[in-house]
Amino acid sequence: MRRFLYLIEKEFKHIFRDKFMPKLIFVIPIIQLLILPWAADFEVKNINIEILDRDMSSLSRRLCLKISASEYFTATFSSGSYEDSLWKIERGQTDMILEIPHGFESDLIKHKGSQVLLGVNAINGLKGGMGTSYANDIISDFCSEMALRNFPDSKPFNVEVLADYRFNPYLNSKAFIVPAIVVFLFSLIGGILAALNIVGEKELGTMEQMNVAPISKTMFIASKLLPVWILGMLILTIGMAIAYLVYGLLPKGSFLIVYVFAAVYLTAFTAFGLIISNISSSAQQAILTFLFFILIFLLMSGIFTPIDSMPHWAQNITICNPIRYMVEVMRSIYLKGGTFEDLQSQFYIICVFTLLLNIYAVVSFKRNVN
Amino acid sequence: MLNNIITVSGVSKFYAGASGRVPALVDVSFDVPQGCIFGLIGPDGAGKTTTFRIIATLMLPDCGEVTVSGLSAKRDYREIRRFIGYMPGRFSLYQDLSVQENLEFFARIFGVKIGDNLGLIEGIYSQLEPFKNRLAGRLSGGMKQKLALCCALIHCPRLLLLDEPTTGVDPVSRQELWEILGAMRSKGISVLVSTPYMDEAMNCDKMAFISKGKILKTGSPQNIIDSFPQQVYRVRGPDAFRLLKFLRGLPCVRSAYSFGDSCHVCVKSTSDIGDVKRLLARDVGPGIKVEEFSASLEDCFIRLAQNDDN
Numbered sequence: 001m002r003r004f005l006y007l008i009e010k011e012f013k014h015i016f017r018d019k020f021m022p023k024l025i026f027v028i029p030i031i032q033l034l035i036l037p038w039a040a041d042f043e044v045k046n047i048n049i050e051i052l053d054r055d056m057s058s059l060s061r062r063l064c065l066k067i068s069a070s071e072y073f074t075a076t077f078s079s080g081s082y083e084d085s086l087w088k089i090e091r092g093q094t095d096m097i098l099e100i101p102h103g104f105e106s107d108l109i110k111h112k113g114s115q116v117l118l119g120v121n122a123i124n125g126l127k128g129g130m131g132t133s134y135a136n137d138i139i140s141d142f143c144s145e146m147a148l149r150n151f152p153d154s155k156p157f158n159v160e161v162l163a164d165y166r167f168n169p170y171l172n173s174k175a176f177i178v179p180a181i182v183v184f185l186f187s188l189i190g191g192i193l194a195a196l197n198i199v200g201e202k203e204l205g206t207m208e209q210m211n212v213a214p215i216s217k218t219m220f221i222a223s224k225l226l227p228v229w230i231l232g233m234l235i236l237t238i239g240m241a242i243a244y245l246v247y248g249l250l251p252k253g254s255f256l257i258v259y260v261f262a263a264v265y266l267t268a269f270t271a272f273g274l275i276i277s278n279i280s281s282s283a284q285q286a287i288l289t290f291l292f293f294i295l296i297f298l299l300m301s302g303i304f305t306p307i308d309s310m311p312h313w314a315q316n317i318t319i320c321n322p323i324r325y326m327v328e329v330m331r332s333i334y335l336k337g338g339t340f341e342d343l344q345s346q347f348y349i350i351c352v353f354t355l356l357l358n359i360y361a362v363v364s365f366k367r368n369v370n
Numbered sequence: 371m372l373n374n375i376i377t378v379s380g381v382s383k384f385y386a387g388a389s390g391r392v393p394a395l396v397d398v399s400f401d402v403p404q405g406c407i408f409g410l411i412g413p414d415g416a417g418k419t420t421t422f423r424i425i426a427t428l429m430l431p432d433c434g435e436v437t438v439s440g441l442s443a444k445r446d447y448r449e450i451r452r453f454i455g456y457m458p459g460r461f462s463l464y465q466d467l468s469v470q471e472n473l474e475f476f477a478r479i480f481g482v483k484i485g486d487n488l489g490l491i492e493g494i495y496s497q498l499e500p501f502k503n504r505l506a507g508r509l510s511g512g513m514k515q516k517l518a519l520c521c522a523l524i525h526c527p528r529l530l531l532l533d534e535p536t537t538g539v540d541p542v543s544r545q546e547l548w549e550i551l552g553a554m555r556s557k558g559i560s561v562l563v564s565t566p567y568m569d570e571a572m573n574c575d576k577m578a579f580i581s582k583g584k585i586l587k588t589g590s591p592q593n594i595i596d597s598f599p600q601q602v603y604r605v606r607g608p609d610a611f612r613l614l615k616f617l618r619g620l621p622c623v624r625s626a627y628s629f630g631d632s633c634h635v636c637v638k639s640t641s642d643i644g645d646v647k648r649l650l651a652r653d654v655g656p657g658i659k660v661e662e663f664s665a666s667l668e669d670c671f672i673r674l675a676q677n678d679d680n
Contacts, residue, residue, distance in 0.1 A: 006478040010464070017466045205462040209521075212426050212456045213479045214448065 003215065007223035015193075015227065025193070029185040029235050033242045037177050040304060044130040049073045049096040050085045057105035063116075063142050067098065072134045082119070089121045096120050096131050108146065167335045174247045179334040180303040180327045182239035186262070187269050187323055188294060190232030194273025195290040197224050198365070199280045221362050225270050232266045233259075252337030258330070261343070265326045265350050271357035272322070278364040297323045322353045375529050375560040376402035376425060381434030383420055383583075394420045396583045398434070402562055402576070407555050409574030409591075410564040411671070417583040418564040419459055422533040425562065426456045439528065452480075455527035457518050459534040459564075465507025469498055469517055472506050473524060480525035487526040490557060494520050494550060512543030519550065523559075530554060532563040536570060548573045568668040579671050586674040591667060598665035598673070600624070603643060605650070606632040607658040616654055620646060627672055634669060635660075 015021050049067065053060050068075035076094070078085060085097045097119035107114035118135055122128035168175050201207040210220065240258070243249040251258055273290065280286035299305075300314065301323040307315055318324045325346045332338030340347070381398045384391040395417045402408040410418050423429040424436055427447035436443040438450045463472045473495075477484050488495070494516050501509060506517060515535055522530060532551075536544040548570065551561050555575075563574070571577050572591050579586040579594075587594055605626075607613045614633050617626035622642035626635045637643050643660070650658045 003479060003481070006475060010467070010475055013471070014464070014466060204465065205458065205460040206464055207462075208428065208458045208460070209456070209462040209476075211428055212451050212454065213476070214451050214481075215479060 004219055004223055007215070007219070008227055011197075011223060011227040015231070025189055025231055025235070026238070029189060029239065030242060032185060033178070033181060033239055034246065036181050037174050037247065040173075040177050040181075044127050044134075045072055047073050047096060047127065047131045047134070048094040049075050049098055049131075049135070050088060050094045051075055051077050052079070052082060052085060052097065052099040053077065054102040055100050055104040059105040059108060059146070060100045063100065063139070066142055067135070067138055070134065070138055072131070082117075086119065089119065092121075094121075095127060096135065098135065109150065175249055175335060176331065177303070178243045178247050178249055179251075179330040180301070182236065182243060183323060183326045183330045184298060184301070184303060185239055186232045186235040186266065187297075187326070189235050190228055190266050190270045191273040191294065192287075192290055193228045193231065194225065194270040195276040195280075195286045196283055197228065198274060198277035199283050199286045202281065203283055217365055218362055221274060221365055224274060225267070225358075225361075228270045228273070229266050232270065233262065236262050236266075249334060251334045253333035253339060257338070257340055257343070258333055260340075261326065261329045261333075261347065261350065264347070264354050265322065265329075268322055268350060268354035268357050271354070271361040274361040275357065275364050278361065278366070297321050300324065301327050303327055322350065325349050325353075373403060374401040375404045375439055376408075376562060377435075377437045378421070378425070379435050381421075381424060381431040381436060383417075383424065383429070383431050393583050395424075395431070398580075398583070398585050400578045400585055400588050402560060405555065405558055405560055406575035407551055407561045407563060407573065409571045409577035410562065410580055411566075411568060411571045411577055411667070412564075412580035413566055415582075416580045418580060419533055420583075421580070422456070422458075422531055422562075422564065426454060426531055427451060452525075453528045454531055455522035455525070455529070456531045457515075457522040457533065457535060459537065461514050461518060463506050463514075463518055463521060466505060468503050468505055469509070470502040472517060472521055476521040477524045482525050484524065487524060490526055490554075490559075491520050491523050493553060494523075512539045512546075515539055515543070515547060516550075519547070523554070528559065530559055530561045530563075532561065534564050534566065536565055536567065544570070568666065568671060571667050579674055581671075581675045581678065584678065586678055587670070594670050595665055595667060598670050600636045600665075601640065601643075602663045602665045602669055603635045603637070603646075603660055604629070604632050604663040605635050605658065605660050607650075607654065613654065613658070616650070617646070620649060622646065625673065625676065629668070634663065636673075 051064050051067065053064055067073055082097065082099055085094065088094045089097065099117040101115065104114050116139065118132065120128045120132050201210065276286050276289050280289060300318045300321050307318050307324065329343050329346050332343060379399045381395055382393065383395040385394050398421065410421060412418055424431050425438060425443065427443050427450050430444060438454065441450050443450060467475065473484055498513065498517055498520060501513065506514065509517060519535065535547055539547065551563065554561055565571065574591060576590055578588040605613060605617065610628060610631060610633065614626055614628050617623050617633055617635055622638050622645055624636045624638050626633055635646065637646060647660050650660065
């Protein structure tokens with residue numbers, strides 16, 4: 001047991017004596033957590049819309065005003081041709097065109113109906129789709145307002161949809177993305193430190209000396225795993241602190257459950273890093289292998305794109321992705337106040353990962369160079 | 371009490387190479403007697419490090435048997451690791467730990483304190499002490515080797531395995547290292563050491579020549595020199611390369627090879643040396659000196675390696 005402590009002490013000395021390592025471990029996650037949630041924001045704002053108002057009536061002007069007042073749109077007005085505006089879309093100077101035809105007001109009043117033309121750049125599907133839906137909302141809102149104002153007696157068939165947004169009432173995408181990014185960050189740091197660890201000793205030649213020392217395989221692996229695990233938990237804590245201080249997010253569920261899950265999950269993920277370290281013969285190889293996996297894990301974890309909207313085969317791949325389960329757990333605890341009972345199935349799956357990966361980490365560690 | 375601390379019998383080892391299996395050791399057998407310095411002498415790539423790794427229980431031979439202190443290197447590796455001190459050819463201590471931290475770490479791993487075996491390492495440790503807070507990576511080559519030796523000795527091993535401890539070390543430190551090994555022997559520690567330098571072999575009690583994975587000869591250095599069957603002549607002249615070419619072209623010359631700034635020559639029969647002298651005087655010119663020379667270990671090695679090639 002005392003030997004184990006000496007080994008751990010040595011590992012920490014390695015980490016903190018390195019000039020770059022502490023920066024990598026602490027500064028980089030903090031910066032990422034400050035930047036990434038803003039970049040990974042799914043709300044589409046600042047859509048450039050060019051309005052061609054051919055009618056120039058008071059009603060058309062009111063519609064224009066309504067659109068330019070929306071926080072989603074940045075409106076410009078033009079009296080040029082539709083083709084001119086289309087050319088602007090092609091050059092990326094604007095995202096949407098709204099053409100209000102001549103006679104819009106009179107048509108509305110006489111025939112109780114008119115048409116407007118919406119031209120949308122759909123290269124960025126998300127932006128195009130969201131823009132169209134925002135514009136539709138505004139226009140239909142405008143229509144019902146007009147109807148009410150001009151024909152207060154007639155009661156048009158009017159259905160108003162009241163959305164009740166559960167768990168994230170203000171549709172704050174940060175509340176969704178930040179807990180997931182915390183998971184990603186502590187996986188990344190834990191995994192990468194583990195992946196570089198044993199291979200580093202191989203590269204330096206110190207492995208040979210350790211191999212003849214009377215230390216068991218399991219103890220050696222554990223001494224590699226534990227320091228990285230501690231640092232990972234520290235990153236998790238820092239991440240949750242930033243989530244609160246910067247984004248005002250606290251888990252609705254208990255901290256205890258967060259830590260219980262993270263503790264088990266991190267044991268699995270650091271073991272995964274150690275396996276890479278075991279099978280690699282150079283740090284370069286280890287980093288590239290780790291990068292290959294972490295990118296797939298990241299994109300298939302549901303952090304950025306919902307797993308439910310992936311094709312079936314891709315959904316099956318995510319079953320083998322440990323990050324996926326921890327992201328589910330973290331979001332559930334943060335947003336829904338998930339309890340242990342709610343998350344039982346994830347817990348067992350993570351336990352299986354932990355068990356298998358750790359066994360393989362010990363087995364794949366080869367003492368005898370052949 | 372066992373007579374031999376190490377027995378190696380019939381060991382072969384192959385590596386997977388680009389063109390099939392490359393032999394690293396071929397039917398290697400030798401014994402290291404208790405309490406002596408045994409040198410494994412051979413050029414780079416001869417199989418020295420492979421032999422060390424097998425004895426240090428880091429590698430299993432493809433065939434053959436190795437015992438250390440009567441224990442099988444294959445089965446009882448755990449026990450063997452407790453009483454051997456292994457110093458690999460490549461510096462293998464933690465460069466980001468200080469001298470003191472390295473020593474403490476290895477002592478603790480073996481469950482001892484630095485003070486426990488101070489008598490053993492005192493001589494080296496006193497040289498290291500002025501640098502004890504320096505990071506191991508910043509030490510000079512000689513100091514690194516002394517530190518590595520210190521770490522290998524910290525748990526008072528019965529057997530020291532030193533793989534090329536003097537490679538890349540200046541002549542003064544080399545001499546010091548050999549003196550330390552002598553001191554270890556007097557304290558009852560058996561030493562197996564490898565080196566590519568023939569002149570160092572004279573410090574060993576027993577030695578084995580190894581080349582291309584084969585043991586060429588085993589014995590004490592003096593025995594090996596004494597068993598050299600012929601008189602060696604040293605030939606010196608102004609143009610050593612031309613001289614060598616000329617000597618090799620003579621039918622009565624058995625072997626000729628350059629040795630420093632001179633050539634060493636063996637002739638087929640003792641009477642032939644007169645012919646050689648005459649031909650040299652006639653065809654190469656004056657200023658060529660031919661003198662009798664006592665064979666060195668290097669002469670022995672070259673002859674053994676040549677015989678093996680033929």
